Amino acid sequence: MENTIRGGQFLVKEANCENIFTPEDFNEEQKMMKDSVKEFIEREVAPNQERFEKKDYALTEALMRKAGELGFLGVAVPENYDGLGMGFVSTMLVCDYISGVTGSLATAFGAHTGIGTMPITLYGNEEQKKKYVPKLASGEWFGAYCLTEPGAGSDANSGKTKAVLSEDGKYYSISGQKMWISNAGFANLFIVFARIEDDKNITGFILEYDKDNPNGVSFGEEEKKLGIHSSSTRQVFFNETKIPVENMLSERGNGFKIAMNALNIGRIKLAAACLDAQRRVIDDSVKYANERVQFKVPISSFEAIQYKLAEMATSAYVGEAASYRAAYDIENRINKRIAEGNTHAEAELKGVEEYAIECSLLKVACSEDIQNCSDEGIQIYGGMGFSADTPMEAAWRDARISRIYEGTNEINRMHAVGMLIKKAMKGHVDFLGPAQAVADELTGIPSFDMPDYGELFSEEKEIIKKLKKVFLMTAGSAVQKYGPELESHQQLLLASADILIEIYMAESGILRAEKNAKRFGEDSQKEQIAMAKLYLYNAVEKITQKAKEGIISFAEGDEQKMMLMGLKRFTKYQQYPNVAALRKEIAEKLITENKYCF
Ligand SMILES: Cc1cc2nc3c(=O)[nH]c(=O)nc-3n(C[C@H](O)[C@H](O)[C@H](O)COP(=O)(O)OP(=O)(O)OC[C@H]3O[C@@H](n4cnc5c(N)ncnc54)[C@H](O)[C@@H]3O)c2cc1C
Numbered sequence: 352m353e354n355t356i357r358g359g360q361f362l363v364k365e366a367n368c369e370n371i372f373t374p375e376d377f378n379e380e381q382k383m384m385k386d387s388v389k390e391f392i393e394r395e396v397a398p399n400q401e402r403f404e405k406k407d408y409a410l411t412e413a414l415m416r417k418a419g420e421l422g423f424l425g426v427a428v429p430e431n432y433d434g435l436g437m438g439f440v441s442t443m444l445v446c447d448y449i450s451g452v453t454g455s456l457a458t459a460f461g462a463h464t465g466i467g468t469m470p471i472t473l474y475g476n477e478e479q480k481k482k483y484v485p486k487l488a489s490g491e492w493f494g495a496y497c498l499t500e501p502g503a504g505s506d507a508n509s510g511k512t513k514a515v516l517s518e519d520g521k522y523y524s525i526s527g528q529k530m531w532i533s534n535a536g537f538a539n540l541f542i543v544f545a546r547i548e549d550d551k552n553i554t555g556f557i558l559e560y561d562k563d564n565p566n567g568v569s570f571g572e573e574e575k576k577l578g579i580h581s582s583s584t585r586q587v588f589f590n591e592t593k594i595p596v597e598n599m600l601s602e603r604g605n606g607f608k609i610a611m612n613a614l615n616i617g618r619i620k621l622a623a624a625c626l627d628a629q630r631r632v633i634d635d636s637v638k639y640a641n642e643r644v645q646f647k648v649p650i651s652s653f654e655a656i657q658y659k660l661a662e663m664a665t666s667a668y669v670g671e672a673a674s675y676r677a678a679y680d681i682e683n684r685i686n687k688r689i690a691e692g693n694t695h696a697e698a699e700l701k702g703v704e705e706y707a708i709e710c711s712l713l714k715v716a717c718s719e720d721i722q723n724c725s726d727e728g729i730q731i732y733g734g735m736g737f738s739a740d741t742p743m744e745a746a747w748r749d750a751r752i753s754r755i756y757e758g759t760n761e762i763n764r765m766h767a768v769g770m771l772i773k774k775a776m777k778g779h780v781d782f783l784g785p786a787q788a789v790a791d792e793l794t795g796i797p798s799f800d801m802p803d804y805g806e807l808f809s810e811e812k813e814i815i816k817k818l819k820k821v822f823l824m825t826a827g828s829a830v831q832k833y834g835p836e837l838e839s840h841q842q843l844l845l846a847s848a849d850i851l852i853e854i855y856m857a858e859s860g861i862l863r864a865e866k867n868a869k870r871f872g873e874d875s876q877k878e879q880i881a882m883a884k885l886y887l888y889n890a891v892e893k894i895t896q897k898a899k900e901g902i903i904s905f906a907e908g909d910e911q912k913m914m915l916m917g918l919k920r921f922t923k924y925q926q927y928p929n930v931a932a933l934r935k936e937i938a939e940k941l942i943t944e945n946k947y948c949f
Pocket residue numbers: 462495496497498499503504505506530531532533534576584752755756757758759760761762841
């Protein structure tokens with residue numbers, strides 16, 4: 352499989368299903384890793400679900416240690432620092448399957464392996480990596496990441512924590528307050544961001560923490576949170592905490608860059624971390640719907656319930672498709688850069704940065720999917736769904752945080768569109784050329800040909816192409832109209848991001864189902880094909896609404912009329928799918944298998 356589509360280019364290039372990776376492409380090593388993580392979760396985590404809800408922080412710490420013993424904390428760490436040095440897809444896979452039962456462990460795992468460890472593996476010097484990374488990879492030490500402050504959340508570079516160089520030039524003295532710090536209650540190492548003098552940008556530091564010698568570090572009480580009850584979240588206070596100068600991470604003033612790049616990686620892994628949670632919610636919902644009898648029949652026989660099950664499974668199937676598609680693209684890019692002579696750290700940074708747009712889109716999409724899915728899960732359980740005695744209540748509460756951390760979904764939406772525009776300006780993605788072509792097409796005479804859509808997904812693929820035109824038409828005109836001022840038109844940016852998300856997700860779903868239909872036969876993929884079609888139908892509806900909202904808000908007169916006509920043309924099916932029948936087909940499969948079976 353060779354990837355020819357670079358970051359952001361999905362919008363202007365047609366992807367070929369042979370070139371995308373799907374969960375059905377896991378190799379033997381990946382399958383073994385998946386089984387071993389699943390086995391760990393079933394044995395150690397699932398039976399303890401109740402303890403996680405009762406704020407058993409010690410349990411989270413103990414399970415993190417076990418995860419370390421099994422090698423799970425070191426999957427992404429290169430072998431020369433005692434990690435497993437597995438590829439990006441494998442690291443996504445571990446994030447995915449370790450996160451299903453409880454958001455508490457998912458958060459502890461994500462904070463430690465992602466933002467707690469990655470800044471050192473990616474930006475540390477050789478000595479720092481040798482000293483700290485093996486301890487973090489094995490779980491001997493745990494890491495935390497201190498960026499957020501009471502006055503600096505989304506505006507992460509505005510922190511007030513200070514770092515003052517000592518007179519003898521041997522250490523920095525750090526003073527300030529950080530908040531919402533995951534793993535704070537049991538971490539041995541903190542990545543701390545602070546400002547030196549009046550620098551424009553913050554600087555990153557590695558702080559070792561020994562509770563017997565606190566070095567000016569103290570903690571707030573555990574935060575009382577809506578969900579992820581056993582994830583330790585505390586404020587961290589630094590009072591003239593001494594950090595040796597050799598523990599500065601990268602260079603002075605590089606902290607904001609480190610923070611942002613660590614988040615790029617964190618975002619796509621957070622998307623993966625929402626997937627198994629979704630599968631489990633669907634499994635439980637299907638089982639409950641099959642068991643619960645009302646009006647003398649199982650509630651799964653009602654179309655109202657089938658509708659929900661089908662939509663839940665569809666978003667999970669597409670979420671998997673898009674997450675692993677992007678993960679593999681990133682892995683390819685990393686390997687390419689390593690082959691060109693980059694170090695592992697450089698290659699990983701650049702590889703993920705290349706697909707930063709996709710990382711943000713996936714973070715938003717998958718975090719909202721698990722939220723909607725667990726919400727519908729509660730509804731399927733009826734009154735029981737509202738009870739803490741069923742798994743839906745905790746799943747719903749745990750899901751909520753994913754829309755907030757690793758950059759809120761608003762920030763990620765705007766970030767994705769902003770990055771795309773920047774890439775276009777730099778000439779990395781030719782976005783303006785195709786946008787002009789769409790503008791020309793709008794003033795031309797539309798084709799009245801009736802193409803033959805006999806082949807699987809031929810009409811759907813044509814629609815995907817047209818949806819890309821919708822984005823190019825609306826975002827292209829908005830960029831032309833507002834230029835750099837577009838940044839302040841946030842409603843437009845948010846609507847554009849929603850269009851982008853739906854295009855990437857819908858296309859990924861279709862490519863996965865198409866690839867599998869080609870290799871396993873169409874008959875064996877009937878329901879998957881139905882899911883890809885259903886997702887696309889829903890995407891067309893959402894895109895129509897978002898694009899219309901944009902057009903009527905910023906275009907006027909003839910331009911508005913022309914664009915609305917274009918929107919109609921670009922969102923039209925020759926033959927609409929029977930969506931009720933699609934949902935029924937998907938739901939019947941789930942009900943028969945009594946689980947999420949794709
Ligand atoms: C459980 C939990 C664990 C966390 N773990 C960590 C951790 O380990 N380390 C760490 O450093 N941080 C952590 N965080 C902090 C988290 O990253 C921040 O909460 C998040 O970035 C949002 O910042 P904020 O809470 O200050 O919200 P704010 O930035 O105040 O945002 C409030 C609202 O305003 C919106 N908003 C903000 N700016 C803009 C803008 N420019 N345009 C439009 N809308 C905007 C946001 O989208 C949001 O809806 C954690 C938070 C929680 C709740």
